[in-house]
Amino acid sequence: MxxxxxxxxxxxxxxxxxxxxxxxxxxxxxxxxxxxxxxxxxxxxxxxxxxxxxxxxxxxxVPLKRQREAITTIRKHTTDRSGRPAPFTSTTGYEAQSVAVPFGNCREPSNVKACAIRFQCAGCGFYHPDPSYLPAIEEHVNDLRADRETAKAMDADDFVVRNLADQITAFTNVADTMRDRLGNLPQDEREEIEEASAVPRKVRATRDHKLLPLTVIRKETLDAC
Incomplete structure (x- = not known):
């Protein structure tokens, strides 16, 4: 029933x-x-x-009030680039000291438009992800693995393959550490964090709409029209 x-x-x-x-x-x-x-x-x-x-x-x-309530929950579970706990002390601190980048938060706002290391976030001291970024991190790891295999097939130089492998290791460590820490929490707390994490993911999905990818139209398609 x-x-x-x-x-x-x-x-x-x-x-x-x-x-x-x-x-x-x-x-x-x-x-x-x-x-x-x-x-x-x-x-x-x-x-x-x-x-x-x-x-x-x-x-x-997503109402602003709900966003702030979500941040109140997930700010306590922010980590550094190695997966070690690095919580924000307040919701205001989370909002003021972090700018969303593809796979986490960046504590250096000037890096967002002109990142000196080309958004290799897992190697940067300013990188501080939280549980709301777990799906994006795991998807990025899969993309990096595909890129590594492509690089090998192209007989790319060892430093290219090594760089991709190092990023895979770093991002995987962050994701695994975060998953393990969440797995050790009581079920009700895990559910609260997952519910809160859904809120910023929705906000980011809406924000990213402003930067939609270009659609490539092949010549054959035009000829068929």
Whole structure:
């Protein structure tokens, strides 16, 4: 039996009102789960087959109050580039001293537009990720592994392959250390952190919409039009 979150006089959960279940609810839940996971808004637009991206954007609206509540939770679980705990002492400190970069927070705002080491974040002392970046870090590790294999196939110089391998090791260490630390927390605390992490991922997904990738149209496609 499907139960609701409501209770009867004896404290038992009441049956879920099945009249609230309709096809659109599944579609909405599908879209919201992707938005909460930080799927870029242009990608979700295609998945949902929306005509206008404005429709898709509605799934990414996050009130400022909810953002600050999320930061209050995840700021305590920020780490340094080696995965060691480096929590922010306050929500204001998190907001003032960190600027979002692809795989974490950067404590040096001037690096964002002109990074001296080309965003090799895992090797930088200013790099301070938090649990909300775990999916992005793990995806980046997979991309780096693919790049390493491509470099080998191209007979690239050893320093190219070595650099990619070192980045893989560094980012993997950050992700594994963070996962292990979260895994040792009580379940209710882990759930709280994951729920809080979904909020900044949604915000970043909306922000990244302003920098959508260019679409390359091949000559054959134009000829076929």
């Amino acid at each position: 499907l139960l609701s979150d409501e209770f009867d006089e004896q404290g038992s959960k009441l049956p879920f009102d099945r009249t609230l279940i309709f096809p659109y609810a599944f579609r909405h839940a599908y879209a919201q789960r992707h938005a909460d996971a930080g799927v870029p808004v242009d990608v979700l637009k295609e998945l949902m087959d929306h005509r206008s991206i404005v429709t898709t954007m509605s799934y990414y609206q």
